[in-house]
Structure formats: C-alpha cells, structure tokens
Amino acid sequence: MQGPNLQHRALLDTMVLTEKGARFELLEPDTQTRLLLLVSPCKNDTVRILIDELRPVKARYRVPDVITGEQQCEQLRVERRSRDSVTLSWSAGRHQVCVRRSPFRVEILCEHEVMATFNSEGKLWFETLQGGPRATSRGSELHEDPPPLLGKEVFGQFADVTADVPSSVGADFCLHGFGHVYGLPEHADSLQLRDTSDGDPYRLYNLDAFAYDLYSRLGLYGSVPLLVAHKDDRTLGVFWLNASETFVNVHYSDSDPQGDQTPPVKSGRPQTDVHWLSESGVIDCVVLLGPGPQQLFSQYAQLTGYPSLPPLFALGYHQCRWSYDDEADVKAVDSGFDRHDIPYDVIWLDIEHTDGMRYFTWDPVHFPEPAALQRHLEEKHRKLVVISDPHIKVDPDWSLYCEARDAGHFVKDREGRFYQGSCWPGESCYLDFSSPATRAWYSRCFALDKYKGSTPSLFVWNDMNEPSVFDEPEKTMPKDAVHHGGWEHRELHNLYGFYQHMATAEGLVTRSGGSERPFVLSRSFFAGSQRHGAVWTGDNVASWEYLKISISMVLSLSVAGIVFCGADVGGFVKDPDPELLVRWYQAAALQPFFRGHSAKVTKRREPWLFGEEVTAAVRAAIQQRYCLLPYWYTLFHQAHTSGLPPVRPLWVEFSKEQSTFAVDSQYMIGAALLACPVIKPGVQEIKVSLPGSGEIWYDVHSAKAYEGGKTLSLPVTLDTAPVFQRGGSVVCRSTGSGSCTAELQQLPLSITVALNSQAAADGELYLDDGHSFSYRDRKAFCLRRFNMLSGRLLCRPASGDGAFDCDTVVNSVTVLGLKSKPSAVTVHASGCEDTSAAFQYVETCCRLTVSSLQLRVATAWDVQIL
Template identity: 50%
Template sequence: MEAVTPREVSVQDEAVDKSTFKKCNQIAFYRRQKLLHPGKSSYRALLESVTLSDENVKFQIIHEENKVLLQVEICEIEGNIFRLKIDEASPLRARYKVRDVLIKEPTTQRLFISQNEGGILVLSSVNEDYKLQVIANPFQVELQSKGETILSMNSNGLLYFEHLQPKPTAENEEAASDSSKETQEDLGLWQEKFGSFLDIKAHGPSSVGVDFSLRGYDHVYGIPQHTEGLLLKNTSDGDAYRLYNLDIFGHKIHDKIGIYGSVPLLLAHKPNRTSGIFWLNSSETLVDISTKAVHGLSGSAAETAKQKAVPLTDVRWMSESGIIDVFLLMGPTAFDVFKQFAQLTGTQALPPLFSLGYHQCRWNYEDEQDVKAVDAGFDEHDIPYDVIWLDIEHTDGKRYFTWDKKKFQNPRKMQEHLRKKKRKLVIIVDPHIKVDPKYTLYSQAKDKGYFVKDRNGQDFEGICWPGSSCYLDFTNPEVRKWYADQFAFKTYKGSTNILFVWNDMNEPSVFKGAELTMQKDAVHYNNWEHREVHNLYGFYQQMATAEGLIKRSSGKERPFVLTRSFFAGSQKYGAVWTGDNTADWSYLKISIPMLLTNSMAGISFCGADVGGFIGDPEPELLVRWYQAGAYQPFFRGHSNMESKRREPWLFGEKNTQIIREAIKERYVLLPYLYTLFYRAHTAAEPVMRPLWVEFPGNIETFGVENEYMLGKSSFLSFDKSYPFSYLCSKLNFYDQRIRTILPWLCFLQIPVFQRGGTVIPLKTTAGKSTEWMVDTSYELHVALDTEASAIGELYLDDGHSFQYLHKKQFLYRKFTFHKSILSSRDESGQYQTMCVVERVIVLGFGHQPTFVTACSKDGKEKEVVFTYDTKTSALTLENLALSLAADWKICVN
C-alpha cells in the first residue's frame, strides 16, 4: 500500500468530527453500569470468612442475586496509604492486573482487627490514626481518621463486577428469544458495534466499577488528560470524564473526552486537608462526579456539624475490564499526596539540563540546509535555543531509524555541526512500522513475532503515516529490550549522542481504526486483549525508548524522551505535551489548567506547543504564548506542516525583541528551574502548581486556574485583574522584573512575581544555549517577608550524567537571609564548580545600609559595593565574586 501523504491526512483530519469518537452513551459497559442506580448494594460481606496476615486482611463478599463470590483484600501501606483489591474468588481465567506501573510491590503494615461482630468489621492502623470500618450488609467500607469519616466506598451501592462466564453455545443462542438477542447486542455483552467496526469480546463482559463518597469535599482535581478547567465538574448531564487514550486532532476546548494520555488519579481538597484516589486500571475508564450538600456527618463530626449542610462529592469509577485495585492516599497535605503517589509510581526523572532550554520544532524542517539555516537564524538574531527537532519527513519513506537519503545525506555531519554550536537534535520515532519486507526493522520484528496480533492471530495491520503498518507489542519485555537495542549507534546509522527522541502517535493512532485507534480485540503478549492494556501502550514505548538511550551510553547519560501518550508512572521516563492544540487564545488559556493537572498527577515535565500546532497565530498571540511558555516546564515552539513558518524572527523586529527577551528570561531562570526539577525528582514536589497547593487554607485560591506558582517562590498571573487581596495582605509579593512590591503590575508582559520570604538563584545573563552558560556567574534575588527574612536553595550538577546519583556528584546549597545576614551553606553533595555569585538583589529592604561586608568561611572579609533604590526598597550588591561552592556570609549594616 502506498504511504499516506501529509496532505491526504490533513484533509482527512479536517473532516474528522466528534462523531468519529464515542459519546458516553455509545460505550456498552458504561450503559450497562448506568443501569445500576444509587441505592442498597446487592453485595453482602461474609465477615466469617475474614483472615488476617502480616500483609493484609482478606474476606469474601457475595452478590445476593447471582451468588458470585468476590475476594476483597485490604492492606495498609507505610505513609498513610490504603489499598483495596476486589477480584473474583474463582474466575474462569485470570483477570488482567496492571504491571510495571508500580515501581515495586508496596511494603505493607499490619492491620489489627478491633471489632468483628454485629455485622461490622473494624480494622485499625498501626498508629491508630486511621480505622477502616467494613459494614457487612449492605457491603461498604468507611475510612476514618480520628473518628471522622474521610471517605467511604460503595455507600451508594454502585459496586459492579461482571464475572467471567462461558461463551454461549450455538444451542443456547438458538434457544434465546429475538428480544433477548437484541438486548444482549444493545448491551454489548459479547460483541459491540460502532459504525462499521465490530469488537468481538472473546471472554465476554468483564467490566468493574464502584463509587466513593468524599465527606466535606467539594473541590476535586486530577484525572488528566482532558481539555478542561482545573476543577473537575459535575457529570450529571451524562458526559462522564473519559480516560481512553485517543489521537484527536484539534481537540475541542472544555470536553471530557479522553485525549492522548490518562492518569487515573483524583485529588480532593478542603481547607487544610487533601486526599487522593488512585484507580489502577489500564482499560477504558469513565469517571462520574457529583457534588452536593448534605446534612450532618457521621462520627464525631456529627456533633459539630449539627445538621449544618456540608459538601459531599461522589466519584464513580467504571472500567471495561480488569480488577478493582484502588489506592486511597490520605495526605493529609497536598504534598503528602504527591509523595504517596510517587511512592507507588515513581518520581519525575531528573531531565538533562539542555532539555529545560528552548526547543524549536515544526512539521517539518526540510533538509540539512534548512536545519543549518534555522540554527544560524537564532545566532543572527541573538536568541538562545538548545534543540532543533525533525518530524516524520526526515526518514526514508516514514521508516523510523532511517534518513531520507536526498534531504539528509550526511546526518552525522549535520549533528557534528550542531554539537560545535553546543546544541542537540531530537528526531521522531513512532510505534507503527511500515509493512515492507525490505525494511530491516519490519522484517526482523515480523520474524520474531514482535507485532500485536489481530483476533485471528495474524499481525494487526492498520493505516498510519507510512500507509499499511504493523504495531510493535511493547507490553512484551522481550520486544522492549529489542527495541531499546535499535538506538545503538551501530544499529541506528547516522545517529550520535546528541540525538534524542520524540515518541508520537502512540495512543496508538490508527487512521482507519475504530475511534482512530487499535481494535480492542487485538491480542498482545500473554494473550491479553488490547482492551486490557490500551492506556499503557504509550507508557511502554516511552519506557523502551528511555532504556534504549541509557543503554547506548552504557548507562552513563540521562535520556530525553518526549511522549504524546502516557499513563500513571510515565514521569519516570521523560516529558509529555498536550498534543495537537490550535493557534487560538482559548488554547493558550486552557493550556494552564491542563499543565497544572498533569503536574498534580506526577508529571512535572510537561508543556504545550507554543503558538499552537494547528493554524497561524496572530503576532500578539504568539508573543504571549512565548511569555507563558518561558515559565512552564517544557518549552517548545511547534507548528503543523500547513502552518506558515514561524521562527521567532519572522514577525517584525518589535515582536522579535519581545520573544527574544522571553526566551532569555527562561535561560536566566534555569538555575531555579533545575532546582525545582531536583525537588520533583527527590521529593515529588510539582514544578508547576496551583495556588491552592501553596495556600491550602484559603478557599479563594481553590478554583484559580489562570494563575499559578512555579515552585514556592514564583507566582504568575495571566489575568489583568488581581483578585487575591489575600496574597497582598498576608504575604509580600514582588514584581520579578522591576523589583517593586505589589500591587504594581506590568501589562507589557505576563506578570511574574516573587513571593516574599524566598531566595531565587538566577544566571546573570543568557547564553546561546545551556552549554554556553556552564561558567556564567549567578545572582540571587532575595525577597523579604514581613519578618525581613528569606530562604532558598540551589541544586547543581554536570547536567547530563547519572553521577549525581551514583557518586553524589552534585552541589546543594541553602541560602538564608535573617537579621540582615545572607548566608550560603552546603547541604550535601561534592560537585566542584568555578562559578561565583556575582550579584545579590534584596527586595523589600527597609532602609539604606551604612556599609555591607562579605565574609568567607576562612574568615576573610571584604567590603561590598552596593546601591539602594529608595523608591523600590531594592538593595543591590555588586561585584561579589563569592564562590558558589563555598560557605560565606554577607552582613548588611
């Protein structure tokens, strides 16, 4: 079959509308589950079956009508985490359990049975802070903290578990009435139709679901990825949040349909308490949310509530298959929940420093000359950048791991040119493999049986960029190992160690497939159907790619891999972005809550295509997007093949100047940003975070999505109004650019403020790329709080290796300003650097000093040159030349 041309695909995509994708009421398992309405559960716990071990508590529950037994397993995990698993007691075949997402099987703590009588089982945690109360009839579980019910499971009676059954025989089918057949077909029990596509369910219906009630909570967040606001909305209109990774070109704004990636983690917050629910299931999942006011609370809170209406949020999880495996993250702070989730799924990988610089991409840079011309353009216009990207057109006929022989005749020489400029190259590697017996990758994979199979046992074939394609089965560890080997320099001809990777189209995207993705009845490793593992497909490709880049360096170099499709735990392998957005103001606006939601779900290294991938942004929109992207974790300009060229210097000198300043701001900010990524890597703290995370007791911040914090110190506003008198009155905030205290605003740029009480490390100037800035001096911005104090930190390493991990080759400094003394001290690490702190700016210093002295650890003292601006109360200390790696003090007198 001939390759699909970009123009053909573009026209095809333009014709795509929402009818290509299912609405909730077109999803059979959702329709079946929605037939079960809130009320008394049909399940009863058999508390006489309780067994207790060091690892868990087990008991059975029974459905009163069909008499099927389910096995319930409850355990406590160190750090205020509880796990509940429900599986069939005696299934016809094993049900799918998600693999590889948890970094290890969690270590459990012993629960104690403090009551098992009167139809109630009470389990107590080791420290007795928490109790789990299991009510036998109807079956439900309440999780209590110090007598207060935090959440309950199955209190609305919506536990749903389709047990596996033998396939109906031909005789049974003939005996069935026509109406019964129609009912089975309508409910999609053994097969399901959508348009012209037929999904054969070889093992029958197997969906699971249950409800959770969150007491006292009416603000819930999470379950990315959707083009929705920060706060999750009620789904009473029947439009549930869908977690099903799909390639939706030009996705719509404010839509609950699934796009690209999914993380089944939901956070609930009320003043000064945060909880989380992690639903570990990789099949298609829908989430219903309902928030209402109820009277009174159970437990000790009932006395204080005295029938006062309090919020209650019900969350109903529904998945197509698998088991119920849910982790309850009890916080009690947001940062505790982040750590608990990372304890299970891992922290954000520490990225190589270059990947935090600016990336320039489009579909597609034409050839080697085009790459060199764009590279030269950045130097000519004095704009820093680190990475140039190549899309699918760089390959030989969309055969990945190859080069177009006419356009890229000497890719190694091109990379050596970039290396001399201290820059990097990223190329695209998609999961679909062109069906071509002469293509080595295809023929090897076919011979080894490494492709996903169709339901008849043949290699699954679908249409994607190369035309007819087969799809590697990344769920197979042997395939992942083989795929990782493809990145070896001897195998991937023309590649060098400055080449990094972009995994796209890995939902997986199948142009003529049902909902533009793989058939659910396709078959993977160990005979698991695609329906079981769909949301894991991109996760596994990124895993294999990252392992390949590490392997090619003999384990010495950190990888950089960007993926479009992702799942819980993808943060361990690299970065994600929000996909095919549009050059429109609304997409710039929605990118902020989308990135905040990804960040709260553990994926700190995230971004949105600057300028919008589809269409042509007006200059003002492009300028604003650069200003926004400069203060977001992943910073890449990207555009569609049919968009006009939009290198930063093509919009007139005035706009070029503003974009240049925005990108330079990013490079000056890198020490702070890199430090935030170290905190994300070691302590699971999101780089980009909503205001409520930093101000958990102030309800005014709970729904804010057009302003956010970058770490603890920087506050960004994307609204010309400034509604939070709380921040002004309780804390000092300073404009980061002009160094004055609020409420002064600068509308020529997106306002960026530094929080009082913090120290931000910066570079004194931007270089051509991150590598050009290794020896550039530092400056500290010290923003004083109402007590005239501030603290901050700086993390530094070589920026590319694993030496920080294996040999403690890093520098971790803590800066403290207290009683007019600024001190720098070593926290840990042993990395050597010749860099110095050249300048310090103290914001909010209340008076002009008489003199300032700097004192090193060996006792040497010198007088410091300073200036004081009475209008802005900014004290500037110049020409310090204080070693970054040494302890020292500056005394302001």
C-alpha cells in the same frame, strides 16, 4: 454509568489478617457471586483496596509495571468488632478502616473522622468470567451464553469481538467534606473537575485528537486515573489502577452520609461523590491520605515513581516544525537564532526526515549526512530530536520490519495474524511494547551501530502512540487485537504509549552505557510516565482559548504527577497573529516543557519572522527563561526527590485559602514565584490576585512590593509577563542567558532575596553536571541552602550528601524589602578575611544590590548587612 444499586454483603466471618492486610469475601445475594476483597494499609499513609473474583476461571488483567516496588504494609489490629462491622486500626490508632457488612461499605478514617467511603452508594460492579451460564454481580438474573464465550458489538462496518464475556468493573467513593477535586488528565478542561450530573462523564481513553474540542470530557492522548480532592485541612487522592477504557462521574453536593445514616442527611457540609467504571480488569484502587498536598505528592511518587531528573538542555527552548525541509534548512534555522541573539538548545525533525516514513532511517536526498548535521549542532552544544512512532511500515525489503516480523514483535489480530492498520507510511504493523522482549529489542534499535547516522546528541520524540490507526473506529487499535500473554488490547489500551516511552528511554540510557540521562517526549502516557520523560498537550490550535486552556491542562498534569509537560507554543494548527504568538511565548516560558511547534500547512514561525517588536518580545521571554533555569533545575531536583511538581496550583501553596481552590489562570512556579500570564488579546491592564493575607509579593521587574490577600490591577504592555516573587524566598538566576544551556552553566549567578514581614527568607540551589547519572551513582551534586535572618545571608550545605567540584560563583545579591539604607555590607567566606562589598540602595523600592562578590557556591559564606 448509572446501573442498578446492588446490595453486596461483606462476609465478616471470613476475615483473615495477613501481612498484606485484611482479606474478606463479598457476596451478591441475588446471583450468589462471591468476590475477594483485600484492604491493605501501607506505611506511607495510603490504603489499597483490591477486589477480584474469588475463584476465577482465568486470570483477570492486573496492570503491571506502573506501581514501583512492593508497598510496605502496616500491621493491622482489630479495634472493634460486631455482627455488622469490623474496625481495624494502624499507626497507633491514628488511621482506621471500618468494613460494614450490609450494605457493604469500607470507611477510611483519619483521627477518627471519616474521610472516604468506598461503595457509599452501592455501585460496586463486577462482571465475572464464568463458564456455562454467566453469573454477574450487576443484577438478579442469570444470562445464558453459548460456548465459546464470545461477545460482539458492531459499529457500522467495524465489529468488536470479545474473547470473554463482558467483564466491566466499577465502584464509587464518597469524599466527605471535600468540595473541590482535580486531576484525571488528559482533558481540555478547567483545573477543577466539573460536576458531570448534567452531561457526559470524564473519559480516560487515549486517542489521537487533532484540534481537540475545548471544555470537553472526552479522552485525549493520555490518561492518569488519579483524582485529587482538597479542602482547607486535608488533601486526599484516589488512584484507580486500570488501563482499560474508563469513565468517571463527579458529583458535588452538601449531603454527607456519616456511618450508618442512609439516606444521607443534609448537613451543609460539602462532599464529592466519584463513580468509576472500567471496561475490564480488576478493582485496584489506592486512597492517598495526605494530609497535605506535599505529603500526597510524595505518596503518589512512592507509588508510581518519582519524576526523572531531565538533562539541563531539555529545560531550554526547543524549536520544532512539521517539517524542516533538509539539512540546509536546519542549519539556517540554527544560525538564525544566533543572528538574532535568541538562545535555544534543541531543533526537531518530524516524519519527513525519514526514508519513506521508515523510522530509524534518513531521507537520502534531504538528509544525506545526518551525523555531520548532528556534529554541526553539537559544536554549538545543541541537540537534535527525531520522531519515532510505534507503527512499522509493511515492507519486506526493509530489514527492521523483517527483523520485527520474524521475532514476533507485532500486535496480532484475533485470528492470530499480525495486525495491520493504516498510518503515515500506509499499511503498517504495530510493535507490541507490552512484551518485555519487544521493548528490549526496540531499545537496542537506538544503539549507535544499529541506528545508522545517529550520534550521542540525538534524542527522541514518540508520537502517534495512543496508538493512532487511521482506518479504525476513533482512529485507534481495535479492542480485540491481541498482545503478549494473550491479553486483548481492551485490557491495556491506555498503557500502550507508556510502554513505548519506557522502551525509548531505556534505549537511550543503554546507548550511553548507562551514563547519560535520556530525553524522550511522548504524546501518549499513563500513570508512571513521569519516570520516563516529558509529555505535551498534543495538537492544539492557534487561538486565545487554547492558550488559556493550556495553563489548566499543564496544572492538571502536574497535580497528577506528569510534571515535565507543556503545550505547543503558538498552537499547532492554524496561524497565530503576532500578539497571540508573543503572549504564548511569555506563558510557555513559565511552564516546564518549552517548545515551539506548528503543522506543515502553517506559515513559517521562527521568532524573527514577525518584525522587530515581536522578535524583541520573544527574545526577552526566552532569555528570561534561560536566566531562571538555575531555579527551574532546582525545582526538578525537588520533583525527582520529593514528588513536588515544579508548577503548582495556588491551593498547593495556600492550602487553607479557599479563594485559591478554583484558580487556574495564575499558578506557582515552585514556592517562590507567582506566574500571571496575559491570556487575552488587547489587554492593557490585568487583575492579579495575590494570595496569602500577611504575605508580601514583589514584582520581579519593578521590585515594587504588594500586600497579599488583595487583588492588584497591573498595567501591561506587549513585553510585560507578570511574575511576582514571594516574600520569604530566595531565587537564584543566571546573570545572562548565553546561546544555550551549556554556555549558561559557565555564567555567574545572581541571588534575589525577597524579605517577608519578619525580614527573613530562605531557598535552595541544586547543581550537577547537567547531563549524566553521576549525581545518583557517585553523589556528584551540590545542594546549597540560602538563609536570610537579622540582616545576614548565609550559604551553607542543604544536605550532608553530595560533593560536586564546580567553579560556579555568585557575583551579586539583591535584597527586596529592605526598609532602610545600610551603613555597610561585609562578606565573610571560608578561609578569607572579612571584606567590605560595594552596594547600591534604591529607596523608592527598598532594593539593595550587592555587586562584584565572586563567591563560590560550593563554599560556605555570609553576607552581613549592617
């Protein structure tokens, strides 16, 4: 990672201003290598920096399909120009870029303050592809390569033969004034990225990592090359759009070079230096300027896509195991949830449900009537999820294999033959999802008339799609395999699972005629995967350490836009003891994706197998999750429309409070709820840091109020899952859990109003049919705002758009923090006379409960406390 510092020069006299930004040539004097630089400020306060060869002998790989749409560029004007630099401005001079000649730098300024410097340490690295003698911008000598230009690296018995000479690229950024950075999932590490000076860099390389190591910077199943930096007055992001193997070094210091000062001066002002190095491709990076967390999340969503709005059932509880034995086993587990009064929505089948690991088939002995099984579940409004991996069993007698082979849908080896590797079925070929034709073919495989035994209530799980190959180095596809367009696998490795996820989601949408929202879980992912569905943190272990790290991993994913995420409840590998299992259910019920899953060598783990105390605690955790689903669904609507993640590190909501910047054991669910899961064994008391001096926090179970800006010691028992509601918020819950989300939709709502120090509060509720695209295509949704001020709670439309005819009613309102007992409570609803409402006031916790209301959510109404 530490190659030589180079002295590229920006040839300022080559600058051309175009509608896409400012174009420059760069020169590396020792080799006379010339590069093309394009700096493109966009209208959403982002700056894109693109560097490619000036005159390439062949095109270099540029990542497609991740950035959504054409970015609208700002008109640049020349602010200042000299022999050594040129300063360009946009947004009425609010933002500027200064391109310095030698040594080459690009400084990005906001309100005349330097926020980030590209190539601040001169680590720009660009190995060029040229015939004959190979010129490289990484050093002073020319390297002779005999034609054809092939490179070869040997790893034991394996050889990696490159079709081109090495073509790595790299660059560094200085983030001025920033001492905390996050993102770069997926790693089993803390939320705040650690300084890599004393060890390995963070690696972004999607791999099948069974029982992965904790606090490791090695790559796991997915990669999002987004780094987010935060300080008390600015949030900034750096998105490195490259799908090849990538390393990232992070270095914190208080040396802050400003402008032409070289070497840096010791200023006592923090800074973070970030160095990126990728195996191939071009340098294509976007700096997101915020200024706040909310704006940054919106900028990133505009760039790579907003998270999809999942069907409501997907936010319920999922029960999975590798594997449920047969149809009778599935039905028994399903009835067990009803018998023990535990709600759930989805049961899952792993690879053994297929006929000999052939996907899109069913085991004829153990699953002879799959459609009937799905109808049995659908009668209870429950769903079935089955696994579909990217490898296809080499079987000339299997029609799907033959169809894919004959149409050329498989990845090839460097000799032009179909690449073969080993996975669950044995010898397998791997679908080339980078090909639009292959994705379209794969999507059609989910059609009801093609996927025999499937029904509209069947959904999909993409596993092993890093891709996993058992008999290759690092258990993945060799880098010299060849994809659509002649691109080597090394160029797009981290996109492989992204593309399968995309094709699967499109297949389920097409299956429904475009009317129904899909649900697809993928183990592998990349930037933009949030558009296609959910991910999980892979093959974790049943231990307290993995429970703890799951929170950090979910927060890191959320910061990087992968908002529908979770970890296997209880741990996939090994057997949890009862206390760990309960605590994991409590924690996972407070995360976006909620699934129990375990390996086939583990003991059965259905929630009722550990005694009544455990069953009761798990039941309570799941029921509380279901009661909170109206709030969760509203948060996913916000994510879908604004990019805000449903779960957020504390610093997102308390952006000026430095004590929150490194916290990853507590987090916010939306802006209203603070989650503090118990993640240690034998705990009878936990420390809770309540952020926000001047804030008021209410224990959601006791309604007791606490001051923000303090640390609370809270007694806990096995059935305690600490959650606090923030003063100034309104949260909607269901009055019961039902047996699944379909029943939940029929239940009345309760509203909890938590007053702040000004006795005010507000919040929103989003409703639609929970499964179709009618909310998008026909504006069939209901978005309501609740506002409490001067003792009056109002329900009004939060948006002029949307009309959804629903009978959902609010039957109770609870107000927390009401200082005295009211004399009366009156209700006014549209078209009705004012009426008195029954209420109960508990003086010891200042809680008012107004009951028996029956107020329709879709109409305007007021509740007046007198």
